[in-house]
Amino acid sequence: MTDLSVKINKLKLKNPVMTASGTFGYGYEFEDFLDLSRLGGIVVKATTSKHREGNKYPRMAETALGMLNAVGLQNKGVDYFVKETCPKLTKYDTHFFANVSDSTIEGYVEVAEKINELDYIPGIELNISCPNVKEGGMAFGTSCPSAFAVTEAVRKVYKKTLIVKLSPNVTNIAEIAKAVEDAGADSVSLINTLLGMAIDAEKRRPVLSTVTGGLSGPAVKPVALRMVYQVSKAVKIPIIGMGGISNATDAIEFLLAGATAIQVGTANFIDPQVTIKIIEGIEDYLIRHRIKKVTDLIGALEV
Amino acid sequence: MTDLSVKINKLKLKNPVMTASGTFGYGYEFEDFLDLSRLGGIVVKATTSKHREGNKYPRMAETALGMLNAVGLQNKGVDYFVKETCPKLTKYDTHFFANVSDSTIEGYVEVAEKINELDYIPGIELNISCPNVKEGGMAFGTSCPSAFAVTEAVRKVYKKTLIVKLSPNVTNIAEIAKAVEDAGADSVSLINTLLGMAIDAEKRRPVLSTVTGGLSGPAVKPVALRMVYQVSKAVKIPIIGMGGISNATDAIEFLLAGATAIQVGTANFIDPQVTIKIIEGIEDYLIRHRIKKVTDLIGALEV
């Protein structure tokens, strides 16, 4: 039997395939398309301390094998999440992770504290890399001191698995990864979206209401893969890799580069069943290459 | 009559369409395909103080609507360039720019000094952003002090149009642009390639001999456009924009974002005549929109 399970900190995932925050809702939106309990994990849409309306429409632009989004953390706030959303998640046999975001360290801490109380949420992904909000967000993830500070503050109040999600919009992502590791993160996930822009040449206007937005999809994969590789050389904690993963081969490349698990984002929009195909494709690959456990692929790149 | 001419510093280009270094050789390789004298300018392959063999094969990987390269500044050195290559360029009625690279400030200065003597080279593009060499290259372009230092040193010896080519692999490109403007650059060009990586999952090896390489092509356009826009808000000197430009609409988007001229790189590989189509497409656009001069498009984005 092929063993697909991996561990993030002490948490065991049945396989390395998770879904990326903001691209899979709260999971149940995909119920008609796949059996959620087959997934390694689900990271739900960002939660902030207060309800947020997000940015104005238009929030999306299609680009070359990718897309820009400028959603801006629209969500109903942590209290709603705790009371209304979470109870709906308990029936699925997979791990749900909250994606925690805010504009201030206090905000992050507030959300993390409240989510810490939830039995069925085994971990959070601290989003210090959202490029689509005016305050906070990505700013925390683009310098070592601020990345350290927010991680450390959350670590104090959050007792379960703490994943910190890094921004690719930096000169040296390995440095930031090291800073959050030092601050007590159990894992890092990367990459969030690359800051980009789209223009409507006919109208001579930006396509997005916010002018710039976050780039995701196959276009960013080479950059994401490089960053996962760089970070894997810099930290000891497990890495969750993402950015453009659309099939099993992509996923395997991230594992080889050093990721312990991967997240699938934008590809869910193109094929809502893509995650299942990726899980099956990884299994096929392992069988074909006579590899018994998927963990043997992690960082197994021969350089 | 539609006026396509633009000015970089005091230098007038007949139109804003240039070719990007490393993607158009020394120009004459394209002679069978197009009339070089129709181009706004040609930036030739990087020149270093000494002959360089470049990196080992393989140096290329195809990616989602893009490619990675790891050429590593292969060239015959500045003396060969001055003696053998340049004389071949004098017969064309367009502006040739040398792309100057090296591993040390002294090296950059040596190349710039020698090229300063060449009558028919009206400007250089200082490449402080090559991701494919072990020493120097991109390192100069990823911090303000080093970008300032190398620009200042070259400025002292180089009297003609000095364009500095910026790296996109930074947290804040506007800051770097400002630093090189302060150091005396006449113009900035951006973006050079984004650092990326490709893996052969079957062989479990990196595709490139250098593991990482530089990403170019349509995939990077949203990032390039955003950076041009950000830099245009930060500096007063003219900007030369590039990154994934494949057609006239792309080119116009860069002009609207704030570029005075644009460069076409990887797209030359797909269609060797693409530059001419872009020039014609810009003209069509201007006529259709009843705009008399292309300069009216520069930075004309309505935000």
Add this chain to the structure above:
Amino acid sequence: MRKVIHSLKVLENKSAGGDNFTLLLEAPEPLPTITPGQFCEVKVDNDPTVYLRRPFSIHNVDYKSNTITLLIKVLGKGTAKLSGIKEGDALNVVYPLGKGFTISDEPKVLLVGGGCGVAPLLYMARVLNEKGIRPTILVGGRTTVDVPRVEAYKEVGETHVATEDGSLGEKGLVTQHSVFKSHLADFKRIYTCGPEGMMKAVAKAAEALEIPCEVSLENTMACGIGVCLCCVTETKEGHKCVCTEGPVFDSTQLNGWNIDKASTCSKPYLKNE
């Protein structure tokens, strides 16, 4: 309502005049239940410039032959590619999506469509027919070819046409048509789909007469299933997803529609373009 992903077989790709064409698509298994006003997300293959799925209203449903029909206008890359699809080809489609029109028992119903915005109104009219209701249908466009499938509409309702150049039906916008100007108060329900400028004008007139009016929005979408939050419209209760909480909204729920960033169908319709 269960959503499915089907590889639908193209039985027919037929021009509907001008830039419009219809695709008749056969499902590999019994069709799910589809409400008028719902839409589908179509994957466009073999085109490097098209990455995301494209949303289209469901123009017609035939449970007997297990087929659906789409009415599409060529607007850009994806629709151009789809216009070349051949009989026998397969189309990967996610459907049915969104909340469709509310169907009441009121017999006096007006359907107002502009340009390719007429698409969902055919199936709507058929479902009304099944309830014994024959709606009045008012469709408009710049010129004849912008008002596709008028004959099909005539079968299912009392159909009136307005064209801006007067080449078909009355001259002018739909809101200038005699039915609209003189008989609006006769109707108890209004449903509209098309350029936002038109829909706003229709909704305003309806609201003035206190007639319930449902409008169908066409915001750009990335996922179509309520997870990306890209397709939002501003409503009295804040941002709502057009793909799941719409595309059909009660006109009084909406605020601040942005006319010039509006629907794709605005091009053939708005005068000064």
Add this chain to the structure above:
Amino acid sequence: MRKVIHSLKVLENKSAGGDNFTLLLEAPEPLPTITPGQFCEVKVDNDPTVYLRRPFSIHNVDYKSNTITLLIKVLGKGTAKLSGIKEGDALNVVYPLGKGFTISDEPKVLLVGGGCGVAPLLYMARVLNEKGIRPTILVGGRTTVDVPRVEAYKEVGETHVATEDGSLGEKGLVTQHSVFKSHLADFKRIYTCGPEGMMKAVAKAAEALEIPCEVSLENTMACGIGVCLCCVTETKEGHKCVCTEGPVFDSTQLNGWNIDKASTCSKPYLKNE
């Protein structure tokens, strides 16, 4: 030699056994002069996963009918897409590229090809025929279907086949074939194209006998016209571009070929895969 960009018309897409197929392509204007061993760069349309052009040797040239032929093996995405191209379709091609084989007046010529590496040898043999030379041709592959177009080779030269499984011709590698083992010294010129492992073995044997040997490399390319410097091979004089200074090199010029990152054709040829 002038390079051109042509939209070539596909006159025929024919299977050549196994994963191989030939494309007969008609030029819109008189063909440029083409030397055996030169190649072309083909744009693969309608595939989001294929961005760069793909290089293929010119398998045959017919100036009378103004056509060229390519012999292609399906290896990945681009070649798979091309295998589905239809008669009447157009193919955007840049050609002729690179430096082909040196043609001498020596009558005793051996051409050695492996797998799809045989492609340029057909045109080479034809040009030799025009000079009154009938070359000896030795082609090999893993099994019968990996040795495409043997009949065509028989027309232009004395053709011998080696297959690893013995299903066609002698059993073994081309370098184990009786012609190669016993008669190599008879030849005054050797030209080889195929997996690098094979070419190296051929070149080594030739060099031992001091017979001039030309080899044709298949490094991955981005531009095909000498400007990107991605396709380099290591030679005694440093890095040289395979696309302009090759693809054909005198075997003695080369050093340090890297067998396992080698040619695409290595798959069907190398034993332990």
